[in-house]
Amino acid sequence: MKLILGIRAQLVAGIVLLTTAGIGLIGFLSVNIVETRSVYWKIIEAGHTVRLVRFMTSGMKEQSLAGVADNLKPLSLAAAALREVGIDTFEFIDAGGAVILRQGKLSREVGKVIYDSGALKVISVGSGWLAGPGEYLYVIAAMRGEGVKSGKLEFIVPLTDINNDMSVVRQFIFFYALLDSFIIIAFGIYFLSRLVINPVRALEAAAKRISGGALGERADVPAENELGALAASFNVMAGRVEEEIKTLERMNLELVSKEEELLRSKTLAAVGGLAAGIAHEIGNPLGAVHGYIDILSKGAGGKAEEKDLLERLAKEVGRIDVIVREFLDVARPSSRPPHPVDVSSVVKEAVSAVAVHKDFKGISVTVKGATQTPLVAIDEGKLRQVVINLLLNAAHAVKDARKDVSAVMVETGVRKRPVTRALMPHRRRDDQPATAAEVSAPEKDYVFVSVADAGSGMTEQESRKIFEPFFTTKEVGSGTGLGLFISQSIIKAYGGVIEFATKQGEGSVFIVFLPVGQWQEPERAENAVGE
Ligand SMILES: Nc1ncnc2c1ncn2[C@@H]1O[C@H](COP(=O)(O)OP(=O)(O)O)[C@@H](O)[C@H]1O
Ligand SMILES: [Mg+2]
Missing domain, CATH: 3.30.565.10 (Histidine kinase-like ATPase, C-terminal domain)
Incomplete structure (x- = not known):
């Protein structure tokens, strides 16, 4: 069975689809932008932290010697500073590649490099379009700035706070998207009804009434747009059709009366012809009858001739009789x-x-x-x-x-x-x-x-x-x-x-x-x- 949707249902379906898609896209983009901004701030923060650690360890003697006693103090101070800013997984590595101080366990997972200035490299682990900002940032920083042979500091910046924030933001955006959709759909339907559906329905109804025979019907669409113009044209057309039909009806009536007139005159002509015909048909034998009577009254000839004349007379009279009787048969009302x-x-x-x-x-x-x-x-x-x-x-x-x-x-x-x-x-x-x-x-x-x-x-x-x-x-x-x-x-x-x-x-x-x-x-x- 084919499902037939009215124009209203089709338009509503269209609006709902478009609105949901539009608002969904906007929501998705907003969440992404907020996420990107938050991660950006985390990178800036990481930069500050690295600069602080560089400053605190600038007095260290020999980068390659982990065991140098003078180095221990600045290193532990730097570690304390790191902990202070919430970073509790890190490694200090000397220029030779040996770990000189470590806290927690760094797992060197692969991720996407989202920042790289040479002296500072940030890798986002577990991020993506749909995965959100990711699990954490993996930061690799040179201890002495770029171009200098130096040790390294590697640490993890957890993104738990952003993730927590984002779930709130997502809920918030979802709620507003829902609300917006409802408002847009409601207004859309309202305006569509006023602007399109109601005028179209009025047109359709008028067309139906006219085709049903109510020729005087017109579409009432006061709108001042294309639909209003269409309705106006429709009404003009309906008026024309009404006029034409009335003219046709009038002409038809005239034709019928003309036809009747013609029939009447034809009948009259036929009656006239009939009378003339009767006169003619009866006239011939009547003439003969006259002639025979004339001859008879003059007493012409003998008995045999008289008999012959009388027989002829009877025949002519018989002819007249047949014609008259045939007409009488028609004219006489049935017995x-x-x-x-x-x-x-x-x-x-x-x-x-x-x-x-x-x-x-x-x-x-x-x-x-x-x-x-x-x-x-x-x-x-x-x-x-x-x-x-x-x-x-x-x-x-x-x-x-x-x-x-x-x-x-x-x-x-x-x-x-x-x-x-x-x-x-x-x-x-x-x-x-x-x-x-x-x-x-x-x-x-x-x-x-x-x-x-x-x-x-x-x-x-x-x-x-x-x-x-x-x-x-x-x-x-x-x-x-x-x-x-x-x-x-x-x-x-x-x-x-x-x-x-x-x-x-x-x-x-x-x-x-x-x-x-x-x-x-x-x-x-x-x-x-x-x-
Ligand atoms: N079946 C027929 N076949 C051919 N012509 C016919 C036929 N019926 C009538 N007609 C023609 O119509 C004329 C009129 O017929 P009708 O009125 O019966 O008068 P009538 O038979 O006295 O001539 C006929 O003279 C003949 O010419
Ligand atoms: Mg005949």
Whole structure:
């Protein structure tokens, strides 16, 4: 697991580390300096002592003769003086190297030479960076000064007092270092919090609130430093973002209303076109009817001719009747309110109904997919009409194409689609970019019926017009151009949509989507209670 430290914890850790290291180093240096100074004073003292002994023994006769009686007195006086200054381990050595007076035992250990003037040499024994000032100083002094053949005095200066002092100094420094660290860390944290952490946290919180949707939020960082400037820039940026988003929202609203307007004007145009179409479609047979009546009223020809005219009359009236009835079918409110319908069984019925139709001679219809689909709310008769329309169109397209394979495939099933696509059927193409509303809309279940054929397909131009009333590519008498128009108005009325895809020379597929009925859940719940 990765441990995540906040900025405060990281900074505190940094401060503690730096402070401890800094104060530790300063403490170590101070102790070393004090030690060095103390040893320095010991060396000066040793120098004085040596000068005193030289003075006291300056009257000695012959350096090499230890046994000379005159020498004994100054030597013992010098020894007494040494003892007086606290030096109780020493040796007087004559110029020949023989010890003439000794007290205690000098162990000639090796150490570091810390002072050497020729006549006086001081060796520190047991000292070092971490070992402190060492155990003692080993002093070697010429009895008669430099350059003269002389005897030697060697003695030990114990450093016990310095060592004792230093342990006190160390404790003292350690205590102050600890105290200093606490004070520095406390102040450091306080100032860091005020200067860095709190402003950064305020910025972070503001950013979070803004990204959470509160666009009016701003970071409150009054500091007059880079962080304050950063917060000010942040606030300016947030203001810009807020403005931009508001503009976008406004533009979006405008766009939606424009779109609605466009739809309305398109609908009006369609209605106008529809009226013109009706006038045109009915006008032709009506004209013929007039003509026939004219001829008949003039009493032209014999019985056979009259009969022929009447038959033609009936045919034209029949054409008018078909058109009017088809429109009435759409306009008339359904005889039954929408009720739960199993689409797959309606499709099966429609398929067996068209199978005997003359247009389906030599064409095989395959049905696949779900044997039972969720119930949808629709008028069964109208749904059958839609499916038959699509099947007939497919059959005509297959006939037109004159290919070897003359098959029509029908499939039923359930598919998820965004709700809004169904509510905005004018966006019928799947290749159109989805709107924000569509993306955010929860997906909904739709029952679909697809009718696919390997027929003629359509050109791009044709495919744009097929839902318009009276648009047909078929000969007069074999197509009214109302099939898809009526089918679409039926499906739209029940909250569904018709989509299609086509490729000229390859075939087309038409898909009807119907929303799965909403009553299903309560009905099931009732059953559950009843059980
Ligand atoms: N499956 C299809 N394959 C090719 N073209 C089709 C298909 N379905 C419809 N169309 C085209 O759409 C036009 C309009 O169809 P529709 O509204 O049913 O009227 P109609 O069938 O009376 O012509 C057709 O004339 C045809 O050009
Ligand atoms: Mg048709």
